[in-house]
Amino acid sequence: MTINSPDAPHATLRLAADANASRKAGAILAGGGLVAFPTETVYGLGADATDAKAIARLYATKGRPLFNPLIAHVDTVEKALALGKFSQQARRLAEAFWPGPLTLVVPAAPDCPVCELARAGLPSLAIRVPDHPVARAVLAAAGKPIAAPSANRSGHVSPTNPAHVLADLDGLLDALVEAGPTQIGVESTIVACLDEEVRLLRPGGVPREALARVLGHPLSAPRTDGTKPLAPGRLASHYAPRHPVRLDATAVNPGEACLAFGTPLPPGADPALTLNLSESGSLVEAAANLYRHLRALDALPVTGIAAMGIPDAALGEAIRDRLLRAAAPRETAQENFT
C-alpha cells in the first residue's frame, strides 16, 4: 500500500469495518499513514503518536496549530497506565471509566514514546482508551499509541458519521474505517491529574457528576495562570458553523432555523427549518444528534440558528459547552482550534 503525500491528494480508501479492515488500518497507521476511524464519541483522525513525520502530516491535514497537543489512544488500560505517571486519583478514574469517553492528562512517563510534536512540547500527556470495538481493534493492530484528534478540519464541527469525515477530509487521508454513526456524539471529557487537584478541562461524554461520585468529591475548576487555559485547544471560538448561533432562544425570528430540544417548539419556529435534538427531552439522545443537526441546519439558506435552552446537568454540560463555542464571535480566526 502506498501512503499519500500531503500535497498529492487522492481518493481516500474506504473500508467497511470488519477484522480485515482493522488489520489493514492498523498496518497503514504503523507505516506512518493517516487513518480515520470511529470511536464511541466522534470519528478520530489517527496517526502514529511516536512518529514525528506522521504527526506533522496530521497537523497539516487538519490545519491545526502545532501548539495544540493531541490525545494518545491505546486499546488497553494496561498500555495506557504505562504511558504516564498516574496519581491515586487518576488511577481510580482510569479503572472506573476506561475503556470509555474519558481522557486523562497526567505527567508523561520518563520513557514515554509519544513524540514531542504530538505533545506540543508539554511535559504532560493526554491519554484515552476508547470504548468502541472498531477503535480498539484498529489500535491493537497498529501496536503503537495513536494520536487521534477529531477527524475534521480545525475549527469545524466534529464528525459523528463517515460522511462528515469525507466532507472535510476526502482525498487527504490514506483510509477511513466506516462503522455508521457514533453512539455518544460529543467528545471525551478531559480531566487533568497533574498535582493533588483533579481538574475538569473539557466537559464531555462522562458527566461531571459521575466523576465526582467515583472521587468522592467535586472536581476543581481548570487552573489558569491568567494568560493560558490549561487545555491549549479550549479557547472560546470553536466548533464553528457558518451561521451565527443564538443560545437559549425562547422564540425564533423570521429567517432563522431552530435547533430544538423537547416540545412544544418555541413561537416562530418553522417546522421545515427546525431539527429537534430530542423530542422527549433526553440529553443522551441530544448529544448523539448535536453535530449532525448543527451541520444540517448550517447548510440551510437561513440568517442564523436559534438554539433552545439545554439543562446544565449530566451530558447537558457538554452540549451547552459546544453550543457556547459554536456561538462565540469569530473575529479571531486563529482561535478556531481542534
Ligand code: TXA
Ligand atoms: O472524544 C475525543 O476525545 C476525540 C476522539 C477522536 O477520541 N478526540 C478529540 O481530540 O476530541 P481533539 O484533538 O479534537 O481534542 C483534544 C483536546 C484539545 O483541546 C487539546 O488541547 C487537549 O485535548 N489536550 C491534549 N493534550 C493535552 C495536555 N497535555 N494538556 C491539556 N490539554 C491537552
Ligand code: MG
Ligand atoms: Mg476536535
